[in-house]
Amino acid sequence: MVSSSTIQSFYQKEVPKPPRDHQNPSSGKHPEADGFTQAELDSARRPATQQWVPQGVYNRVTIDALQPGPRKVRFTGRIVNFTSAVNVAARSTLPQNYHTLVVKDNTGVVAIKLLSTGIEDTSIKLGGLVTVWAAFVADNSSAYSAVRVPHASLIIKVHPSQTSPSCIKFHEGVTNSKFTNHCALPLDYHPGASSSQMPGLMNLKVYLNSGHEGVPNPRILVCVSSIGPRKIIWSAKTNSDLHFIEVRVFDETADCMLRLWEDKIPSAKSWIPNHTILLITHPTLRQPDTRNSSPELGINSKSMVDVDPFFPDAEWLRKMAINRIKKESVYVPFPSGIWNDELAINGPNRTLFTVAEADECIRSDPDAIFTGKLNVVIIGVSITSHYNDKTLCCYQCPTPSCGLTVYANKPTATCRNCQATHHSLVLNPRIIGPLLDETSTLAAGKLIWSDRAWTELLFGSCSTPGEVSQPEAQTTNVEVDYFDNEEDDPFDGVSNENYSASSATTVVPEYQAWRELADLEYPALKEAEERLLYSRVTLTFGWSPAVERFCVLGVEW
Incomplete structure (x- = not known):
């Protein structure tokens, strides 16, 4: 009888063995029998990560x-x-x-x-x-x-x-x-001296004009305004790509661009716009040419950069930057928890002020927190122009390394600098021009509008166009409209940074009808603009020394 076995049944199929670590160069492990432990290899390859014990007394x-x-x-x-x-x-x-x-x-x-x-x-x-x-x-x-x-x-x-x-x-x-302030005193600064002026220190305008010439070690003290995204250009000199970022800096006299290249880029990640101060010794200056219309600062091997130096001039510049934000900022969040909106609008104690009387009240008692009403005429509206410029809505990017103002025609937008998506855009206050009464004028863009005020201004007392609805009154723990003592101010002593982080308002659906404006087409926007122009309205406002602007709580037609 012939056996049915074949030659294939005699040779068994081999099971492939896993490759040894030394055969795979990309493997992070090493053979156990090669004479070295993993700790010894890490100690040789990355000595800075190992614990170092000093031998002797230093x-x-x-x-x-x-x-x-x-x-x-x-x-x-x-x-x-x-x-x-x-x-x-x-x-x-x-x-x-x-x-x-x-x-x-x-x-x-x-x-x-x-x-x-x-x-x-x-x-x-x-x-x-x-x-x-x-x-x-x-x-x-x-x-x-x-x-x-x-x-x-x-x-x-x-x-x-x-x-x-x-x-x-x-x-x-x-x-x-x-x-925080360890080793932060600038060189050549003497705390006990009567003047904090250091040799070679000049303002930015003087340095850009002529200070960079003839001074052995010129110094400029600037504040960071904004930090741009990483950019790449091709360098024919090095035959490679070069990375850089542009940092906008300023002082009380001028502003300029500071360009950081390659290894200096990570340094700017921890800088905070309108807060970080730079004392730059011997910066480089690139004059305007056909490619750059404005001068640019830089850093070379002769430069020294003190980040957040600790001396009076730096503190003064930081305070100046904070005040500049309050005066020039387009977006200021509407504060919450200061006034009782319902009592201010419909309560028994409602005082009608003129603009001059409100100003006099603030000047006579700068620490006062109060509410009142203003009857004004709108003498300027620019809804369509901001729509064409795609700046109908705005928002201040909260990313610490960004801080730029985001503009869009919708309540949702993506920051072009840090690529963060924001869903909290509000109407640009500059769409409403100057407001006039018989005594004075309120400048355009200087009012802070609540969602309720925007909705009542654009659509009257209607929560949505064509639909009348009375929203529920917001209840707060504040029962008075005027505080005589400084201690009663809930924002007293709070820095601008903390204030911005804690000033988010509660979203009430009935007061979100202003978002309908972002969905309208140009003809409808033009009609709304013509309706608002030269209209007389009564504004219910609130004032607090921490905000330093009139906050519009509601609008009555």
Whole structure:
């Protein structure tokens, strides 16, 4: 009998074995029998991430006390300039595998030559607080001439590893208040002096005109206004793409664009518009040309940037920026919880003011919180022009690194700067022009309108066009319309930043009919504009010193 077995049944199918880790270069693991543990490999490849224990005693000193030679010292400072290893050009004299940092404290400046192994490029930022342990300090003028750093006469070489006598620590995200102004005094500033003026400090207008010429170390003190998105251009000089961002800065005299390139870009992520102050020593200036119609500031190897310096001029500029927001801002959120809207509109104590009388009342008692009524004539309406410019609605982007005003013809829009989507746009207050009575005029765009006021202005007492509905009165805990004492002001002592974050109003569906205006076509908008022009209306307003603007609670025809 012939067997039915075949040659295929004799050879069994082999089961494929998983590839060994050393056969897969992309694998993060390593063979267990190669003689090294994973901890040893991480320690060699990323020494800066390992815990470093100092061997011996490191004396805490200030930068001006550093002396060339062997000595174990420890000091803390802030980064005022740097060059990342990834950003070193091929033809540069700087070492290719080193970061070059310029660190200052309240007394002096020192250069740090930092080995780039295991150091994240994003951890090196302008204004960052660092602590350096060093066992040897070299003279920057002779020993390391290839790494010559302006403003610094000494240089320290740091190789982060467990066996190295030198180390550096980046204090990222430090929230302790005692570190806020640590090492934040500018150089050449003496707190005990009668004047805070420093050598070379000038305003932005003077620097742009002629201050950049003939001054050895010019300094400008500016505030960040806005931070643009990351952009890419092709450089024929380096034959590669270059990344940059544009930061708008200003002071009390002028405004200008500050351009940050490549490794400096992450520094601007923590800057807050209208709050972050920059003291720039020896900035670069690019004059207007055919491609750029306005001058541009920049930073090079000779520059130093103090982020949020701690001295009176910086505090004055920050307060000036906050006041500028209040005066020039298009969008101001309508505050809640200050007045009782229903009592102010329909209550028994309703006072009719003229614009001049309301102004006199505010000037006589600046801390007063009160409500009243104004009978005015609308002498300017620009609904169609804002519709054509696509600025019918507006909103202030709450992203900390953005802060720009978002415009659109719909209540929902996407910020072109940070790409965040916002659903809380309100009508642009500038669509209503000046308001006039027999005594004075209210300027266009200076009123803060509630949703109820917009709805009653556009559609009368109707919640929607053609439909009459009386909404329920909003109840609050406020039972009086006037506070005599400063302590009664719920917004007293609240900064502008906290006020903006806590001033969201409750959405009442009956008062959202103003959104119908965004759905109308041009002919309907033109008709609404003609109906409002030269109309006489009575505004119920509220005043609080924290807001410093008339807030319209309701409108009566």
